[in-house]
Amino acid sequence: MTGHQPDEERIFELLQALNKGISPKFERCAGISPTRLRLLHELFQVEEISQIALQKEIDIDAAAITRHLKGLEESGMVNRRNNPVDNRVTLVSLTQQGRDKVHSYKEEKKRFISSLLTGFDEQDRKSLVDKLARLQHNINLL
Amino acid sequence: MTGHQPDEERIFELLQALNKGISPKFERCAGISPTRLRLLHELFQVEEISQIALQKEIDIDAAAITRHLKGLEESGMVNRRNNPVDNRVTLVSLTQQGRDKVHSYKEEKKRFISSLLTGFDEQDRKSLVDKLARLQHNINLL
């Protein structure tokens, strides 16, 4: 009634290894880090958004948001301005340049994900989504 | 012949989110970071090993190894000495204290992984291992 422990360990190791593999490769392929692309993607959809809302959407630390946006502003991808009706919040939006670049980034991302999933048919993907979602759910209970 | 893109994106997002969830929770539960525990676990099995061999086993940067082992040495978990037959290499081993602690760490890890996989039966685990391994394989081709 045992022999299941090895599989469990294996899953844990694979998840760790996968993590370590995906982010750097993605960044090399797409030319941007996954997190930054998620920021840009969100901005792409909403036109203008407060940092705090962005932070909650992306689910990342406030400090990290500040630094990413500072960087993105310096590289001309993003604009920031104070919300006139509440001077605590800063509103963020894509520049035209940022808006343009997001397109190519998204293309790269699509390509990357496709090659990540080469050999996976519809059923494989559904099954994987299901299991990953269950893992996610279990984690949140801890 | 489309509609598969959403699943692919979802898988990518889930993997990212999972990563972000697992490591901190693990550390909180087990009292040690996953990487450090992997180091200790390896040392536990081999009695004594060179840093370079350890590094290849764990698949991590040499700089990171140096710093982890420095830390573990300071906290009394690990011994290091020069290899008398080749003064370039440093040999690493668990102290008795380290050896003792590994036991409890491994228990915690087992518990953690089990709760991570609650609701997964034999078949689910096999299927998940299979798919994660295929992802891993695909990544390595990039």
Add this chain to the structure above:
DNA sequence: AACAAATGGTTGACGGGTCAATTAAATTGG
């Protein structure tokens, strides 16, 4: 009105990873 609490953002320090440059020791080859 004034003081207390909550909110949004920034900064500094830290852990964990990478890469690039450096050092010391060993190995190789002319």
Add this chain to the structure above:
DNA sequence: CCAATTTAATTGACCCGTCAACCATTTGTT
């Protein structure tokens, strides 16, 4: 045998995430 190369380890600089402390502003209470 000595010079060139390779190898193991270390260090510094950087990216990315966290948390904790702090500041400014707004909101709520009395």
